[in-house]
Amino acid sequence: xxxxxxxxxxxxxxxxxxxxxxxxxxxxxxxxxxxxxxxxxxxxxxxxxxxxxxxxxxxxxxxxxxxxxxxxxxxxxxxxxxxxxxxxxxxxxxxxxxxxxxxxxxxxxxxxxxxxxxxxxxxxxxxxxxxxxxxxxxxxxxxxxxxxxxxxxxxxxxxxxxxxxxxxxxxxxxxxxxxxxxxxxxxxxxxxxxxxxxxxxxxxxxxxxxxxxxxxxxxxxxxxxxxxxxxxxxxxxxxxxxxxxxxxxxxxxxxxxxxxxxxxxxxxxxxxxxxxxxxxxxxxxxxxxxxxxxxxxxxxxxxxxxxxxxxxxxxxxxxxxxxxxxxxxxxxxxxxxxxxxxxxxxxxxxxxxxxxxxxxxxxxxxxxxxxxxxxxxxxxxxxxxxxxxxxxxxxxxx
Amino acid sequence: xxxxxxxxxxxxxxxxxxxxxxxxxxxxxxxxxxxxxxxxxxxxxxxxxxxxxxxxxxxxxxxxxxxxxxxxxxxxxxxxxx
Numbered sequence: 016x017x018x019x020x021x022x023x024x025x026x027x028x029x030x031x032x033x034x035x036x037x038x039x040x041x042x043x044x045x046x047x048x049x050x051x052x053x054x055x056x057x058x059x060x061x062x063x064x065x066x067x068x069x070x071x072x073x074x075x076x077x078x079x080x081x082x083x084x085x086x087x088x089x090x091x092x093x094x095x096x097x098x099x100x101x102x103x104x105x106x107x108x109x110x111x112x113x114x115x116x117x118x119x120x121x122x123x124x125x126x127x128x129x130x131x132x133x134x135x136x137x138x139x140x141x142x143x144x145x146x147x148x149x150x151x152x153x154x155x156x157x158x159x160x161x162x163x164x165x166x167x168x169x170x171x172x173x174x175x176x177x178x179x180x181x182x183x184x185x186x187x188x189x190x191x192x193x194x195x196x197x198x199x200x201x202x203x204x205x206x207x208x209x210x211x212x213x214x215x216x217x218x219x220x221x222x223x224x225x226x227x228x229x230x231x232x233x234x235x236x237x238x239x240x241x242x243x244x245x246x247x248x249x250x251x252x253x254x255x256x257x258x259x260x261x262x263x264x265x266x267x268x269x270x271x272x273x274x275x276x277x278x279x280x281x282x283x284x285x286x287x288x289x290x291x292x293x294x295x296x297x298x299x300x301x302x303x304x305x306x307x308x309x310x311x312x313x314x315x316x317x318x319x320x321x322x323x324x325x326x327x328x329x330x331x332x333x334x335x336x337x338x339x340x341x342x343x344x345x346x347x348x349x350x351x352x353x354x355x356x357x358x359x360x361x362x363x364x365x366x367x368x369x370x371x372x373x374x375x376x377x378x379x380x381x382x383x384x385x386x387x388x389x390x391x392x393x394x395x396x397x398x399x400x401x402x403x404x405x406x407x408x409x410x411x412x413x
Numbered sequence: 414x415x416x417x418x419x420x421x422x423x424x425x426x427x428x429x430x431x432x433x434x435x436x437x438x439x440x441x442x443x444x445x446x447x448x449x450x451x452x453x454x455x456x457x458x459x460x461x462x463x464x465x466x467x468x469x470x471x472x473x474x475x476x477x478x479x480x481x482x483x484x485x486x487x488x489x490x491x492x493x494x495x
Contacts, residue, residue, distance in 0.1 A: 086463065088472055088473070088474055088475055089474070090474050090475035090476060319459045319463065320459070322459065322462075322475050322478065323455060323458060323459050323475075323478060325475040326475035326476060326477070326478030326479055327455075327478065327479050353455055354454070354455075355454075355455055358454065
């Protein structure tokens, strides 16, 4: 069923992507969203069974536009480093070829398996990232994929990013529940069909980030000196119908380098991270830019939180152009949180709440951007990378 | 609550900050300042900014937000020609 929402406000050009990304969360029935008439009208389709929600969905879409634009203040992002030249003439979307060659397999929305070609490419990224971490004397840590709901609550993540949460549940410790589940559970073609009354409450979530664990680790600690650590982890962010190929995965692999200490230490580390990240992307022979950015905060507080983040330049994104679409993909980010986590977790440094910052590389996205720019022929890749990957392959087969 | 027309710009700013942070007047010996005034942290800052915008019927661009850290700095920013 075709429907439309007339907006009370014109969505500014720079907010259009942000606006469109939020519409899938309006209703489970919404599909095929288009923005028309100078960003003042949204056309959409409703799946069968949702037809009677037409007016409700239209009013919610309009409400989202109002909330995004309320308190919005225009301000352009600042580019810190930029390298525009693409490495070659490859312009294809590599997904189909990767799938055809057996280098990736799509298991479902936002869920991919990787074969040796991509695994070895990511191992190269990992090697360089660890070297970067070592230059900060960052100790290696390992954290679980699960994170306590209490930790995310303290981080205000539950309130700021509700749409992306992945709640973890299990069956209640009750023999009759287990018996009933065992007898009736089935896959209905889209989801697991079972009696949800048998499910437990939510104690944990799948972790959306790596560094939160470290702030919780340091709770009530008074640091004698600044600390840098590094950790690799799986991160989970639900993105509804925005989950598209390797550009936006439901779960992805992130290498983080995390800094905790006085403001000067964290800011100096951030400056070095910008330089080192640029050097790393230069070595990969990629076109990229590092520029100020904002997080996709929940719509109710987006304008205000984004303005703060932008004004104080708290987030830098590492953006790589995808030649096949003309879009830029964030392959990493460098974040400065001021003393937010220091206050939230009572971490002290130099007699005051500690400041924190982190770098995160999203490896799957970095691999996609690399392949989209260089192509799949390894001989066309930078020589050092080709040599490292060839050696790694030979070692695996030795 | 709004300011009276006889108030100085500094008094109006202080009033807006206190309203935003829901605090009582700390007295002249304790200047209102981001980072030291209770509640004026990263979250409180935007409450302060929005209350100031309402009080002075203006809109601060993002790049000015880090400058609005105390009454003196805010007054200086507001007095600058747009």
